[in-house]
Amino acid sequence: MKPTDTKNPEYFHKVVDCQYACPAHTPVPEYIRLIAAERYTDAYMVNWQSNVFPGILGRTCDRPCEPACRRVRVEEQPVAICRLKRVAADNKDDITDRLPEIPKTKNGKRVALIGAGPASLTVARGLAPLGYSIDIYDNQFAGGGMMRSQIPSFRLPIEVLDEEVNYILNMGVNATFDVQVESLKEILDKEYDAVFVGTGAPRGKGLNLPGLEDAMPNVYLGIDWLSSVAFEHTTSIGKRVLVLGGGNTAMDCCRTSRRMGGEDVRVVVRSPFEEMKASPWEKEDAASEGIPIYNNHVPKEFVVEDGKLKGMHFEKVEAHYDEEGKRTLVPTGEDLVFMEADDVLMAIGQENAFPWIERDLGIEFDKWEMPVVDEVTFQSTNEKVFFGGDSAFGPENIITAVAHGHQAAVSIDLFCRGEDVHNRPPPHVTLSSQKMGVHEWSYDNAVANDLRYAVPHAPLAKTLKNRKIEVELGFDVETGYKEAERCLNCDVQTVFDELRCIECDACVDICPTDCITFTTNGAEEDLRKRLEAPANNLAQDLYISADLPTMRVMVKDENVCLHCGLCAERCPTTAWDMQKFLYNVSKAGE
Amino acid sequence: MSYQLPKFRHPELPVNDLGYTRADYEGAISTLCAGCGHDSISGAIVRACHELSIEPHKIAKLSGIGCSSKAPTYFLGNSHGFNSVHGRMPSVVTGAALANRDLLYMGVSGDGDTASIGMGQFTHVARRNLNMVYIVMNNGCYGLTKGQDSATADRGSASKKGDPNIYSAIDLCGTALQMGATFVARSFSGDKEQLVPLIKAAISHRGFALIDIVSPCVTFNNNTKSTKSYEFVREHAEATGTIDFVPMHSEITTEYQPGHAHEVTMHDGSSIRLYKMDESLNPFDRRSAVNVLEEHRYSGNILTGLIYMNLDSRDLHEVLETSQRPLNSLDESDLCPGNKMLLNINASLR
Ligand SMILES: Cc1cc2nc3c(=O)[nH]c(=O)nc-3n(C[C@H](O)[C@H](O)[C@H](O)COP(=O)(O)OP(=O)(O)OC[C@H]3O[C@@H](n4cnc5c(N)ncnc54)[C@H](O)[C@@H]3O)c2cc1C
Ligand SMILES: Cc1ncc(C[n+]2csc(CCOP(=O)(O)OP(=O)(O)O)c2C)c(N)n1
Ligand code: SF4
Ligand code: SF4
Ligand code: SF4
Ligand SMILES: [Mg+2]
Numbered sequence: 001m002k003p004t005d006t007k008n009p010e011y012f013h014k015v016v017d018c019q020y021a022c023p024a025h026t027p028v029p030e031y032i033r034l035i036a037a038e039r040y041t042d043a044y045m046v047n048w049q050s051n052v053f054p055g056i057l058g059r060t061c062d063r064p065c066e067p068a069c070r071r072v073r074v075e076e077q078p079v080a081i082c083r084l085k086r087v088a089a090d091n092k093d094d095i096t097d098r099l100p101e102i103p104k105t106k107n108g109k110r111v112a113l114i115g116a117g118p119a120s121l122t123v124a125r126g127l128a129p130l131g132y133s134i135d136i137y138d139n140q141f142a143g144g145g146m147m148r149s150q151i152p153s154f155r156l157p158i159e160v161l162d163e164e165v166n167y168i169l170n171m172g173v174n175a176t177f178d179v180q181v182e183s184l185k186e187i188l189d190k191e192y193d194a195v196f197v198g199t200g201a202p203r204g205k206g207l208n209l210p211g212l213e214d215a216m217p218n219v220y221l222g223i224d225w226l227s228s229v230a231f232e233h234t235t236s237i238g239k240r241v242l243v244l245g246g247g248n249t250a251m252d253c254c255r256t257s258r259r260m261g262g263e264d265v266r267v268v269v270r271s272p273f274e275e276m277k278a279s280p281w282e283k284e285d286a287a288s289e290g291i292p293i294y295n296n297h298v299p300k301e302f303v304v305e306d307g308k309l310k311g312m313h314f315e316k317v318e319a320h321y322d323e324e325g326k327r328t329l330v331p332t333g334e335d336l337v338f339m340e341a342d343d344v345l346m347a348i349g350q351e352n353a354f355p356w357i358e359r360d361l362g363i364e365f366d367k368w369e370m371p372v373v374d375e376v377t378f379q380s381t382n383e384k385v386f387f388g389g390d391s392a393f394g395p396e397n398i399i400t401a402v403a404h405g406h407q408a409a410v411s412i413d414l415f416c417r418g419e420d421v422h423n424r425p426p427p428h429v430t431l432s433s434q435k436m437g438v439h440e441w442s443y444d445n446a447v448a449n450d451l452r453y454a455v456p457h458a459p460l461a462k463t464l465k466n467r468k469i470e471v472e473l474g475f476d477v478e479t480g481y482k483e484a485e486r487c488l489n490c491d492v493q494t495v496f497d498e499l500r501c502i503e504c505d506a507c508v509d510i511c512p513t514d515c516i517t518f519t520t521n522g523a524e525e526d527l528r529k530r531l532e533a534p535a536n537n538l539a540q541d542l543y544i545s546a547d548l549p550t551m552r553v554m555v556k557d558e559n560v561c562l563h564c565g566l567c568a569e570r571c572p573t574t575a576w577d578m579q580k581f582l583y584n585v586s587k588a589g590e
Numbered sequence: 591m592s593y594q595l596p597k598f599r600h601p602e603l604p605v606n607d608l609g610y611t612r613a614d615y616e617g618a619i620s621t622l623c624a625g626c627g628h629d630s631i632s633g634a635i636v637r638a639c640h641e642l643s644i645e646p647h648k649i650a651k652l653s654g655i656g657c658s659s660k661a662p663t664y665f666l667g668n669s670h671g672f673n674s675v676h677g678r679m680p681s682v683v684t685g686a687a688l689a690n691r692d693l694l695y696m697g698v699s700g701d702g703d704t705a706s707i708g709m710g711q712f713t714h715v716a717r718r719n720l721n722m723v724y725i726v727m728n729n730g731c732y733g734l735t736k737g738q739d740s741a742t743a744d745r746g747s748a749s750k751k752g753d754p755n756i757y758s759a760i761d762l763c764g765t766a767l768q769m770g771a772t773f774v775a776r777s778f779s780g781d782k783e784q785l786v787p788l789i790k791a792a793i794s795h796r797g798f799a800l801i802d803i804v805s806p807c808v809t810f811n812n813n814t815k816s817t818k819s820y821e822f823v824r825e826h827a828e829a830t831g832t833i834d835f836v837p838m839h840s841e842i843t844t845e846y847q848p849g850h851a852h853e854v855t856m857h858d859g860s861s862i863r864l865y866k867m868d869e870s871l872n873p874f875d876r877r878s879a880v881n882v883l884e885e886h887r888y889s890g891n892i893l894t895g896l897i898y899m900n901l902d903s904r905d906l907h908e909v910l911e912t913s914q915r916p917l918n919s920l921d922e923s924d925l926c927p928g929n930k931m932l933l934n935i936n937a938s939l940r
Binding site for chain 2 (some may be wrong): 075446534570
């Protein structure tokens with residue numbers, strides 16, 4: 001193999017598993033260390049720069065970082081990255097003086113943002129400090145998009161949402177609420193320099209089953225029902241509720257139902273339990289609120305008697321898999337299952353809908369009626385119009401919308417300055433030695449054995465009574481510290497200097513996880529078989545040195561390195577050093 | 591400075607016949623200087639014991655005084671240990687071994703501990719062919735007391751702060767051969783490929799097995815004028831040949847050309863295979879071994895690998911016909927066989 005080019009920022013970036021997995025590439029270990037140091041405001045700002053909504057995300061993020069966390073490769077549970085973010089938000093001081101300054105004199109460029117969800121707000125956060133004049137249009141009464149209309153208050157209190165949305169709305173942006181944009185042409189006619197479409201995926205999918213027409217008064221689309229609860233148009237639900245679907249929307253529907261008068265609330269899902277789309281923690285929370293999940297049940301029909309919904313019939317199925325692992329649900333042949341219901345919520349998915357975008361504006365749509373959008377620049381085929389968040393490629397989550405928003409802001413800024421939108425600014429990276437003394441590091445290199453700490457919950461008796469009472473209480477400061485100490489500091493990189501190495505084997509002998517091998521070079525496949533310990537995780541790179549005096553090379557399998565620094569401590573010549581690698585995605589104007 | 595090794599290990603570490611991973615044979619985190627050759631030897635011992643599937647509680651590691659003699663703390667943390675007096679490890683092992691022949695005795699010593707203060711003990715334990723592995727972590731100096739030349743320092747070699755040594759060196763392999771040792775090998779801490787099979791062979795050998803391991807002292811004796819530095823040893827080591835250890839019951843998988851390899855069955859049923867042996871050396875002939883050692887000394891090279899092995903070795907227990915069972919398991923009826931037996935004995939002496 002060729003010696004590893006550690007000058008390429010992507011090499012060390014990939015080693016920081018959580019940051020790499022985060023769509024916005026939040027420097028996770030950096031903020032976790034700041035939490036351990038009780039520097040909550042600093043930790044909050046590291047987050048804010050990357051993901052704009054630390055308090056919101058610290059409660060609701062889909063957390064793709066956690067399954068990626070290195071800890072799951074050496075023990076059971078990842079670091080509670082998401083809930084640590086909340087610790088920073090809960091304990092920070094006033095941050096208003098740390099927010100970017102908004103220039104009094106504008107740069108003369110006007111940008112329209114349609115929708116006020118996380119994607120649009122992120123674009124505003126990027127462009128307002130650069131002097132852009134920004135107009136936001138949204139059909140809800142306040143900003144936040146689905147974070148306001150869909151995510152229930154028992155998961156995300158309104159005050160937390162308002163605070164972080166307002167940091168952006170207070171950047172001198174001009175927001176018009178309660179307005180439905182009916183025509184993109186009208187917006188374009190206002191001669192904006194650029195338009196960003198951040199309207200999400202606002203249409204709920206339904207199931208057209210026999211009996212639906214008669215059952216209609218008691219059947220709701222999940223996302224419409226949730227927003228009507230959030231906006232207080234709906235204040236109750238029947239005692240017996242069936243929620244159809246296995247995703248996070250279904251989980252929010254059933255848990256909200258429990259708080260709105262539902263006593264026998266059931267989730268019924270076609271797929272096997274393990275394959276439900278809902279995150280494991282959402283399923284756990286539903287279970288702890290006494291909500292059973294019936295899996296392998298396919299809805300067949302609504303049962304209506306005397307013009308009133310009585311319940312539903314379901315067909316029991318089994319999942320069968322072919323050689324490629326493709327699933328088919330095969331009926332078991334048992335009798336249909338009847339379940340009683342006063343109300344039914346259909347939470348089986350959302351889709352995009354752009355009836356308000358005229359098809360003659362130069363914006364190309366594909367066969368699924370989705371706009372053709374560049375995955376890097378977020379530009380549509382009309383160079384002035386950009387898309388991001390759920391409106392670009394279908395429903396995802398908040399952190400993805402934020403990541404899109406950052407990149408779209410970069411593009412819009414480049415575009416308005418007349419530059420090529422493909423000319424992306426490189427990330428900001430720094431690499432700095434953590435050596436403080438002969439065997440001393442400026443990071444806490446000892447590896448904590450603690451198992452993951454659980455976030456405490458408010459008592460059920462209390463939370464089920466009022467949908468606005470937050471269920472999770474968050475870590476207290478002491479538990480937050482202990483959880484933070486579980487982080488392995490994957491951004492503190494093991495950096496090898498072949499010119500200093502005397503091949504004494506000290507690093508090989510000390511490494512607790514057998515990462516390091518000195519051997520003759522070879523092709524990757526061959527090398528992986530010759531290392532001190534099995535190197536079967538192909539997703540993790542091998543770090544290869546140049547030739548050493550004995551004509552061997554140093555090979556380090558990054559897979560289960562604990563970043564404990566022992567290799568560097570035991571190296572007599574400082575050929576190994578522990579260096580902190582900070583990687584920040586460039587934002588607009590940087 | 592880290593005082594504890596992290597608990598986590600590679601999740602796919604291979605397990606041996608006993609179900610243990612290499613980690614079960616590790617010891618406390620080392621406090622030796624970073625880069626000390628002794629740590630690599632500890633690593634090689636861990637590997638050899640793991641691969642041989644020896645139950646950790648069936649091993650006793652004993653040592654004298656010195657950095658090398660501290661090393662047993664850093665391997666085989668689940669085994670018995672005895673850190674004795676400077677140069678006196680052999681007599682403690684002798685006592686222990688006579689009391690209980692069931693344990694594997696792993697003596698660990700330094701060149702100071704062995705070739706200076708412990709020379710008398712060393713020669714006698716070799717001569718008695720006590721069943722033990724005797725490892726010398728040989729750095730040519732007294733590391734623990736800040737690097738004074740030891741008796742194995744070569745003439746003309748100089749440590750970091752010292753003048754060239756004016757005395758001639760004691761060759762521990764030569765001495766052991768002279769004294770009647772039945773297994774003699776030399777190796778280098780920086781060459782685990784050679785060292786691990788040698789340690790395994792020494793463990794399987796019944797009788798006194800010496801491995802003299804050049805082990806650079808990075809702090810006091812790893813400079814350009816030293817003949818025990820990493821660089822010098824790498825440039826001047828000359829292997830007698832390569833050696834493979836094949837444990838008992840295991841299938842023989844590697845093929846070898848007859849004439850190029852020599853297979854030897856050990857006492858415990860395992861075997862070792864010697865490849866590409868130096869033409870002039872017959873490792874089963876003591877005179878040949880002595881000659882080859884001498885030749886290398888003249889040429890200024892360091893002969894490594896298996897140097898001598900006596901296939902007919904009879905260890906001290908066999909010679910003395912000692913108790914098969916550990917002394918602590920003998921009860922009163924074993925120790926006082928009764929009046930009738932005493933009368934028989936007396937009668938036999940009349
Ligand atoms: C029930 C539910 C729970 C969820 N829970 C989570 C969670 O816990 N964590 C998570 O990360 N994600 C969650 N999501 C997904 C997340 O809410 C979205 O992915 C995210 O909000 C998308 O952001 P966006 O900015 O693209 O659009 P949105 O947040 O959808 O915002 C779009 C805004 O534009 C408005 N709009 C649309 N069309 C027009 C128009 N023509 N004129 C004017 N205004 C318009 C909409 O009303 C809305 O206010 C959840 C989604 C649902 C449905
Ligand atoms: C009876 C006695 N004499 C002298 C000493 C001082 N002393 C301690 S270690 C040592 C030499 C150790 O050298 P070596 O065995 O080569 O070990 P190294 O530290 O080099 O590994 C000496 C002379 C002692 N501890 N006890
Ligand atoms: S251990 Fe810490 S730095 Fe490493 S992946 Fe997990 S959270 Fe990120
Ligand atoms: S930091 Fe060094 S010693 Fe620690 S696990 Fe990683 S490679 Fe091994
Ligand atoms: S002084 Fe020398 S022998 Fe002792 S621990 Fe340090 S390097 Fe090793
Ligand atoms: Mg010594």
